[in-house]
Amino acid sequence: MIHWPTRMIDRWHGHDGLSSFSALASGSESDLRFVFCAAAISSLLNDWSGVDIDRATNYILSCQV
């Protein structure tokens, strides 16, 4: 039986918990480079269950200037 970390479950379901996560990781970078890594990893594994594709796509589009 795997006990999934609460913060991860919050994340999957889009509940709050994001703010606490942001506080934990404050100062940590997060941007397109790491979206690329996540997409490449998912492609190499042929398993996209680790990525919320809609959210990632919206973020990529939001980077357009």
Add this chain to the structure above:
Amino acid sequence: MSKPINYIGLQTYLKHCIGVLPDRYKSQESNRLTLVYFTVSAFDLLDKLELLQSQRDDIIDMVYSLQVLPDESGSNLARCGFRGSSLIGNPWNPQCVRVTTPISISLSQSNRHTDRIVRYLSFSIVNRMARSPWIPPGQQPTQVLQHDYAHIANTYVALCILKIFGDDYSRVNRDAITAGLRALQNADGRFERNRSRYPGGSS
């Protein structure tokens, strides 16, 4: 007219890098896997992978030894993937045996040999050898270390190196990696680089 590429010199340099990196790269120890990827992919781009044939299995084992594995309860799933180097002191575990036995248990049941190994582990943060610390056959791997977490870029390059060498990913813990990715995605869709509690640059 630009100077032609010196392929022979380049290959010599890359062969050197896959053995011992030049001194100026020492500050990049925590991302050693990325440097291995640059070197291996350079051989691949030159269509000279055969020059690495004798080291292929060793490099594959080294990559697998850097996989952050989930413990039995999955408490560290958010940190799974591949770490950049062996500097944090994990045992040499290229077969990716699931982590089950805490160091404290190993110690209480240990003989003098194991004591030495465990003592070595605790000082191995200064270790620069890809293959150490080593755990002898029959010994259990250690507990999940507190500051042991994968880095998304190193997870990416680990899979790339394995792919370049034609590895079948049989030792890759796919579920742990996708769980790690889920933990890194923010509400707005972007990704963090790792699960470190400590802020810092994009090392």
